[in-house]
Amino acid sequence: MGNATRVSFGQALVELGREHKNVVVLDADLSKSTKSESFGKEFPERFFQMGIQEANMIGVAAGMAFAGKIPFLCSFGAFLTGRFDTIRVTVGYAQANVRLVGTHAGVGIGDDGCSQMALEDLACLRTLPQFAVLQPADDVETKHMMKYLVKHQGPAYIRLTRQNVIDVNKSDYKFEFGKGVKLKDGKDAAIFATGALTGNALEAAKKLEAEGFSIAVVNIHTIKPIDRDIINEYSKKVPVIFSAEDHNVIGGLGGAIAETMAEVAGKSRLVRIGVQDVYGESGLPEDLYKKHGLDIEGITKTVKSALR
Amino acid sequence: MQMTVKDLKQQALQSRKLILEMLTEAKSGHPGGSLSAIDIITALFFNEMKVDPKNSMWTDRDRFILSKGHGVPALYATLAYRGYYDPKETLTLRQLGSPFQGHPDRVRMPVLEASTGSLGQGVSVAQGIAMAFRLDNKSSRVYCLMGDGEVQEGQAWECFMSAGNYKLSNLCVFLDINKYQIDGSTKDVMDIEPLKQKIESFKWNVLEINGHNMDEILGALKKAREEKNKPTMILAHTIKGKGVSFMENVNKWHGVAPNKEELQKALQELKIVDQ
Known part of the structure; x- marks a missing residue:
């Protein structure tokens, strides 16, 4: 961590x-x-x-x-x-x-x-x-x-997060405003993740790789202006795009990607990983991540069931 | 610029005419609160403040924030006669594409210093500028004008508490107490009194004046400048619609523009005062 x-x-x-x-x-x-x-x-x-x-x-x-x-x-x-x-x-x-x-x-x-x-x-x-x-x-x-x-x-x-997150970038990293960061390429699906969910998505993709799935992971650090090019690119390349965020699935990263995909003649559908339009509650962070499917296992499960 | 009291009165009269003309042309807007505030704004721009219309964004200028954004016709008229632009331009008020928006927009017109119109917010911006000036050891001052109904907003009191604790003596706020708001008298809608005690208890220097008397306005501004420990609040008692007999204290003129006939009647009255 x-x-x-x-x-x-x-x-x-x-x-x-x-x-x-x-x-x-x-x-x-x-x-x-x-x-x-x-x-x-x-x-x-x-x-x-x-x-x-x-x-x-x-x-x-x-x-x-x-x-x-x-x-x-x-x-x-x-x-x-x-x-x-x-x-x-x-x-x-x-x-x-x-x-x-x-x-x-x-x-x-x-x-x-x-x-x-x-x-x-x-x-x-x-x-x-x-x-x-x-x-x-x-x-x-x-x-x-x-x-x-x-x-x-x-x-x-x-x-910013309160909790520790998994490091995903190397020390030679360069920040480019408005540009998504390809952490891993893939052919079967692409996960567009932001914030704390980025590390979890990357770990999930690695696990899925071992099971024979080729999953791309893109880190979206700029939610506005959203990187339309990289969304367009993957919506033409993979059958399913996932958004992953610790936020309501309405209006955040999932919303921004849905708006973009709706305007592109791509072939993929969108599955939004996040808090499914409910209020939060008390609990240990890891228990809450498990409950909302935001941990590595949860993301792995959602991706697999959507690809089946 | 330091106009004499006689000239300031004359200037305010001229601005009153332009306010009414631009509102008639726009067919909407707020005459009552513009006319109650115009004497104060005139005194600020033609006597008190260090500003330079030829170099309007001069970094050491004094700042004026109109927190009661709906009174902006008074500010537009004042800036026009102070030399920032041609008075005729203000007649595009509220028209599509005009920089003379219904409420102040600093992006379209940087000299307005802030974008206001949602009440209770402009005074916080004034506080922030005053704090930045202090950090930079600048002697420039910050002025702000609020409406009396505006202090019903919670954010206003956050700011009063904060500016008092920060001892911002470079900040001077006028409260244009014209005693009315859209739905009626402030007393009936949500009584704000006793203001003097309230604001004094927030660690402000509080002065009370007739907001249409130039001598009193200038006297209060001098006292505010001499205060070294506290921000100053000038409780300015005013008359809503001041200068036009049929508008004075008649609250239907809060947010309704005069028609052409009413404009002529008003201009006639102001002309008689002029002579």
Whole structure:
């Protein structure tokens, strides 16, 4: 297991702070959980504790961006998405150069239960025009994505995990905004995975390989703008495409792929692996992943039964 | 620029005419709250604020955020006469393709500084700019204008609490207390009083003025500049529809534009004041 992506984020943030004096960080009383705390220790003058006030924090970050800063504002993804109108008008419509960092993605957070789980955040934020929506798969990707985000123009949302994830990228990895990453090619099916599910999908594909199935795995770190080319390519090449995400199957990666596939004259059908339009609940992360078929075994089973 | 009180009054009168003309042309919009706010906005742009219409995005400019976005005709008129664009251009208000949107849009018109119209949000942006200025040791100031009904929004109080705790003395917020909102008087819809005590308890410097009296507006702005420890809130008591007798305190003029006949009647009244 590699780092949780929130941990990688916290480390990358300090590095960026050293390099870029206009990077500022805001947090709403969750800096220990979002891992923005270490930036605050090293750069107290550029770290702003905003209290439990997500809406005001979002507006303040927009103001800082208009004054030339590069703000990273941090909270749980569920709480940020809850301030959707402020994100829409103050950040999105105004094209504020703000990076919203939403940690605690999906049922993978475990015991705290539904109210703390970001399960609809990708769906909500994907509807905002000119809003980048990103989710790294592992430590290396998170760090490269962070470097890119300092230069990115316009609003962006970055979704991070609470739990540790399987490393899938090598150290020579290069981040390309809006481009899917082929981790493994295959002829029988392709899994398009994002975030914590990427490592699980890759392990599932390896297991299936041993059983004679040739499964491609593509890591989608940029959910918006979605990489239409790579979806088009595989929808012409394989009979079944799977989406895999720790998010509601409606509106997230599965939704984005369905929209794209519907516009392509491909031959494949789509099976969406994810949380099947239900609310989350308390439990151990591994039990929840098992229940929702998001673990290696669950993905393996879903792929096999769809190919049969 | 520092206009005299006499000239400021004259300028506000001229802007009132343009507000009514653009609303009549657009056939929709908010006259009541534009007319209640125009004296304050005039004092800011023609006396108080360091701005440069020829270099509108000058980084050291003072900032003005119109948090009550529906009052934007008052800001459009002010910016026109301050030299940012030809007053005639404002007559495209609310038309397809016009930068003069129904509510402020900073992408189409960067000098508006923020996009507002969903109430309670602009003041947070003002706070953020004030915090960035402080971080950069800039002496530029940030001004914001809110409506009285707007403080019913929860986000406004998040911001009041935060700006008070951050001691943002470079932030000055006007509250345009015209006593009405769409559905009726603020007292009936959702009483916001006692405002002075509430906002003082959030660690703000609170001043109270007649929002149509230029001497009082300028006096309050001077006091706000002298405050070194707290953000300043200027509770400006105003009259909704101020300057047009048949609009004053008549709440149907919150969000209805005058027709051509009503415009002529209003302009006639303003002309008499002018003379």
